[in-house]
Structures are given as C-alpha cells and as structure tokens.
Amino acid sequence: MSGQERPSVAAAIDECRRHLHYLRDANSRIVWPLTTQQMEAPADELVATLDQFAFRFSRLQDTLGQKAFRAILVGSLREPFEDSALRDVLDRLEQLRLLPSAERWEEIRAARNSLAHDYPDTPAQRSARLNLAQPMVSEMGAILDALAGAV
Amino acid sequence: MRITRDTATIIRDTAAELFGAPVRLFGSRLDDQKRGGDIDLYVETDLTAEDAEKRRLRMLARLARRLGERKIDLVVKTPDGELPIHAIARREGVVL
Numbered sequence: 001m002s003g004q005e006r007p008s009v010a011a012a013i014d015e016c017r018r019h020l021h022y023l024r025d026a027n028s029r030i031v032w033p034l035t036t037q038q039m040e041a042p043a044d045e046l047v048a049t050l051d052q053f054a055f056r057f058s059r060l061q062d063t064l065g066q067k068a069f070r071a072i073l074v075g076s077l078r079e080p081f082e083d084s085a086l087r088d089v090l091d092r093l094e095q096l097r098l099l100p101s102a103e104r105w106e107e108i109r110a111a112r113n114s115l116a117h118d119y120p121d122t123p124a125q126r127s128a129r130l131n132l133a134q135p136m137v138s139e140m141g142a143i144l145d146a147l148a149g150a151v
Numbered sequence: 152m153r154i155t156r157d158t159a160t161i162i163r164d165t166a167a168e169l170f171g172a173p174v175r176l177f178g179s180r181l182d183d184q185k186r187g188g189d190i191d192l193y194v195e196t197d198l199t200a201e202d203a204e205k206r207r208l209r210m211l212a213r214l215a216r217r218l219g220e221r222k223i224d225l226v227v228k229t230p231d232g233e234l235p236i237h238a239i240a241r242r243e244g245v246v247l
Contacts, residue, residue: 036200036231085219085220086220087215087216087219087220102216103209103212103213103216104212105212106211106212106213106215106216107208107209107211107212109212109215110207110208110211110212110215111208113211114208119224119226120226120234120235120236121234122200122229122231122232122234123232124199124200124229124231124232125200125203125204125227125229125231125232127200128199128200128201128203128204129204131201132201132204132205132208
C-alpha cells in the first residue's frame with residue numbers, strides 16, 4: 001500500500017468516527033420513539049437535538065458513502081473501483097460482507113436525504129422519518145466497525 | 152415528459168410492488184423545454200405514516216438499484232394530512 005493511499009482511508013474512518021460520536025450523543029438525548037404530538041410543537045431543546053441528529057446522520061452517511069467505501073476498496077483492498085458507479089461499489093462491499101445489504105444502504109441514503117432537506121411533510125410523517133432513522137445509527141456504526149477492521 | 156419509456160416502466164412497477172397504487176410524475180420533468188432536474192413522484196396510500204415511510208424508503212432504494220443514482224423525490228400522501236404539494240401533484244401530475 002502506498003503512503004499516499006493509507007492516510008485517505010484512515011482519514012475517512014476518523015471522520016466517520018467523529019460524526020458517529022456526535023450522532024450517538026444526540027441519539028442518547030432523544031426519548032424514542034418520537035410522537036406526532038412532539039412534532040406539532042417541539043420544545044426548543046428538542047429542536048436543537050434533532051438538528052444535531054439530522055446533521056451528523058447526514059454527514060456520517062455522506063462520509064461513508066462518498067469517501068470510506070471507495071477508499072477501502074481502492075486503498076486497502078487494491079481493487080479497481082476508482083471510477084466505478086456507486087452501485088458497483090455497494091455490490092462489491094456486500095460480496096465482501098463489509099456491507100450487510102446494498103439495498104438497505106440505499107434506504108439509509110434515502111433516509112439521509114429526507115432528514116437533510118426540508119421536504120413538505122405532516123407532523124406524523126416527520127416523527128415516522130426520525131423514528132425509522134434511529135435504528136440506522138447502530139447499523140452505520142456496525143458498518144464503520146467492519147470497514148475499520150478491513151483496513 | 153422527459154423520462155424514457157423504460158424509466159417510466161421501472162417507476163410504475165416499483166410503485167406497484169411497494170404501494171399497489173398508481174404513481175404520478177409531476178414537476179420539471181413534465182416540461183419539455185427544461186433540461187435535467189429531479190424526478191418528482193407522487194403516490195397516495197391508506198397506510199399509516201410509519202408504514203408509508205418504510206415503503207417510501209424501500210421504493211427509493213429499489214429505484215436507486217434499478218435506475219442508478221438519479222435525483223428522485225417521492226411524495227407520499229397518507230390519511231393524516233393534506234399539504235399544498237399534494238394538490239399540485241394531483242392537478243399537474245401525469246400517471247405513469
């Protein structure tokens with residue numbers, strides 16, 4: 001492995017760990033599941049915590065999907081995926097058992113997009129989106145552990 | 152309408168799998184004078200908000216697998232509320 005590639009894998013993993021830390025912090029301060037009533041008139045403190053949750057969820061998903069996945073394949077495993085479509089990267093990671101399911105990863109990506117953008121929604125839809133994103137925190141943590149173990 | 156017939160078929164079939172309901176295309180992809188842009192989709196369901204959201208994520212995931220990385224927005228109307236965008240999608244949208 002060249003000296004140039006190793007730092008980029010390590011840097012991506014470190015960045016993921018940092019986002020996961022703050023995501024878990026927000027996660028631990030929210031009483032799950034969230035209710036529709038809470039979304040109708042959320043307290044200021046809850047809004048701030050949900051903002052932290054959504055921001056770190058989004059950044060962790062971005063960093064895993066856009067940096068870490070390809071860096072592991074190319075930098076650590078020496079596989080020819082420099083210019084491959086994300087779909088091919090996900091399939092290969094699933095084959096290598098570094099990703100439990102490529103389709104499930106796409107669900108996490110869709111959840112990230114819903115949290116990152118202010119789509120028009122009802123309070124019931126907003127609480128449902130957040131409640132469905134919550135178990136994805138531990139799923140992304142497990143994926144990060146698997147990737148770190150492959151470096 | 153600026154999506155291919157194959158793309159329309161994949162979207163329609165995926166909506167049928169997940170919602171058993173028709174899907175409408177609305178927004179900029181209906182305008183032949185524009186270029187690019189998100190694919191805006193609209194589905195109505197009687198499912199609860201939570202079940203509908205599970206299926207919404209799964210439908211977006213399957214579309215990403217089947218169509219590649221495209222910018223797709225999927226608005227799902229559930230019985231818990233009516234939003235202005237729902238009326239726009241019903242009025243302007245084309246059933247695929």
